[in-house]
Amino acid sequence: MKKKGFFSLLLMLALSLVLAACGGGTSDGGDESGGDEGSGDSGEKQFVSILTGGNQGTYYPLGGTFATVINDNVDNVDANATSSGASVENMKKLADKDGEIAFVQTDIAAYAAEGKLMFEDNQIDNVQAIGSLYPETIQIVTTKDSGIESVEDLKGKTVSIGAPGSGTRANAENILEIHGMSVDDIDAQNLDFGESTSGIQDGNIDAAFITSGTPTGAVEGLAATTDVNIVPVAEEKINELKEKYPYYAQDSIKSGTYGLESEVTTVAVQAMLVTHKDLSEDLVYNMTKAIYENTDAISHSKGEFITADSALEGVGIDLHPGAKKYFDEKGISKE
Known part of the structure; x- marks a missing residue:
């Protein structure tokens, strides 16, 4: 009897494994390859590269501070600052999705969106604004x-x-x-x-x-x-x-x-932050909120200039829907 009971137990165990396998899919019921980039629906950690500038400028150390603020206030995000050639290079890299957030001058962002000057043969229409920062x-x-x-x-x-x-x-x-x-x-x-x-x-x-x-x-x-x-x-x-x-x-x-x-x-x-338009609304909203509502945690002298109230000054390109959602909640709009 003991032997028969042992085999019955094994049979039940095997049957349960087969049924579990037939269920298939991911644990959250979502399509593993579907959804917007960085949607965060799967709960997996999203890596955010912040394109800055040279090591001895303002963008790079400030970008490092932003990365810390984002990591401390946004779940499932691992942000880091990356040195780069600054504004023009950042716009081109971001357009190619070689990064998620970038520092750029407001004038350069406008040139890129309009296809003027250095962007005459390379107009960029897939980069949107998060907000301006400081002069x-x-x-x-x-x-x-x-x-x-x-x-x-x-x-x-x-x-x-x-x-x-x-x-x-x-x-x-x-x-x-x-x-x-x-x-x-x-x-x-x-x-x-x-x-x-x-x-x-x-x-x-x-x-x-x-x-x-x-x-x-x-x-x-x-x-x-x-x-x-x-x-x-x-x-x-x-x-x-x-x-x-x-x-x-x-x-x-x-x-x-x-x-x-x-x-x-x-x-x-003005210095401003931009992002790729395909980044999810929720992710951009959460990062925008983290930055503009934790300016006291910005360990850089430029932190005193960064406010939500002035964040849309000089912004000459479209806002990302996630950023717009945040500023709409604050009752702040572009002039």
Whole structure:
């Protein structure tokens, strides 16, 4: 009897395994390959790569802070910051889904959406906005001993206009144009922020255009060993620039920054976050909410400028539905 009971038990066990196998499917009943990218329906961890900029700019350390905020406040997400060539490169990578979130200048995002300038043959229509962050100041950096006191003084000088694929070059071209010049009037060098300031320190570069939130790490490093001068942009030229290119705004660099003895007037664009339109509404909503409702956890000086109330200023491309849902709940809309 004992033997018969043992075999009956084995038979029941085998039958239960067969029935379980016939049930098939995933544990949550969903299609393993279906749904939007990053929908999170399966409960599996979503990896989020944040495309930033060079290691010595503002994007990279701020991106690291955003990754921490997202990881601490959004379930099933593993976010990390990745160094890159900044705005132009970020738009192209994001369009190719080589990343989930990216930092970009508002002007560069507009060029990409409209298929203008560096995007003339590569219009990007699958990248949408999360929100703007803070002013990105155009800083024309040189030394006190260089003799360069105005934009016109750059003529004939060796000047870095930013890394290939960055938005800094477009800013340099716009500012030179307003002053009746072009990149042909200078010995243009395509260097990132760190290379630019190292070149100034070594005497190989006379000046550099750097578009970044102030204070910028690379310029602070230069100021630690060299007396720095920031070339001002005259107010009448700022007005001309704003009239022709509305995404610019007047800005200033406070005295004391980089050891400056007085405030310097210049211009700025906005830094913003963008994402791929195929990322799920829920994921983008949760990440947008995490960033704009935890600004006190942003361990970077630019955190003081980042608010939900100002997040749609300067945004010239469509909002991602997830971001729009968050701002609609807050009663915030684009002007």
